[in-house]
Amino acid sequence: MLICLSEAEVRELTGKERKDAQRRALDAMGIGYKVRFDGSTMVLRSEVLEPVPSNRLTEPDFSAIGGR
Numbered sequence: 001m002l003i004c005l006s007e008a009e010v011r012e013l014t015g016k017e018r019k020d021a022q023r024r025a026l027d028a029m030g031i032g033y034k035v036r037f038d039g040s041t042m043v044l045r046s047e048v049l050e051p052v053p054s055n056r057l058t059e060p061d062f063s064a065i066g067g068r
Helices: 007-014 019-029 045-049
Strands: none
């Protein structure tokens, strides 16, 4: 398995053809990337394959609902 997404995979992921539009889409999705010397966008495969971390750190406290 390759470490980076191919250019075709970046297009498929973002739905965009132009590099600047791809980067805006990746920014909006919170997916990290690097710009190569040739101007292409490099996305590590681990950026899209790893599970998204949850913002919820603890379960909510429902003790105040429905009484005491």
